[in-house]
Amino acid sequence: MTRIHLAVPLTVDARLELPEAAARHVAQVLRMRPGELLTLFNGCGGEYGAVIESVERRSVTVRVEDFHEVERESALAVTLAQCVSRGERMDYTLQKAVELGVSTVVPLLSARGVVRLDGERWEKKLEHWRGVMVAACEQSGRTRIPLLSPLQKLEAWLGQPGEGARLVLAPGGAHHLRELPAARAAILLVGPEGGLADEEAALAVRRGYTAINLGPRVLRTETAGVAALAALQALWGDLA
Secondary structure, eight states, X not given: OOEEEOSSOOOTTOEEEOOHHHHHIIIIISOOOTTOEEEEEOSSSSEEEEEEEEEOSSOEEEEEEEEEOOOOOOSSEEEEEEEOOOHHHHHHHHHHHHHTTOOEEEEEEOTTOOOOOOHHHHHHHHHHHHHHHHHHHHHHTOSSOOEEOOOEEHHHHHTSOOOSEEEXXXXXXXXXXXXXXXXXXXXXXXXXXXXXXXXXXXXXXHTTOEEEOOSSSOOOHXXXXXXXXXXXXXXXXXXX
């Protein structure tokens, strides 16, 4: 079933026109026709069954038929604090993090980060990342959109309070996830392509983070966060 996110209130029997991007996808990419069914969700929980009433080149009108009170969020609330990586690597991390049930993503600027943009371009980048996360929710069946926090500098962010187990990925770290007591919430800090600087890793530990490693092999930044999220969901969450 094709799932589409609409950032508007949804009610049964409502008739509405899909936004331009969604309409183009339905009409020109999927080539759907009147009478076919869609699933709509607005990120507030649950999802709505809808039927296509009309299809034009640039517009699609649907009617909401029913509401399904489904919940697919993990009981484990994970915040992924991901130091910004380049291009498709960051997109991949965000996409897979959403699929794996992350509840909040915090993009961070760190000493070894290779992405350098001005303020306006950062805003465009954040909007792009929101789109990646929404698309991942559409694909994965999630009914709530994870929070994407504003871009922050790593050192300043480490000074903020946070709830749950505090974990920082560090090759050669002294701890493994399976050794830690289970928690209902976790904050996972992942470095950029070049890893965290020694000073940054040490600061995280001073702020209460446990340095963990994911085995004998060094993982790329886009792999490390995803692997750690999968392990956390398997150990403490809902990944069987």
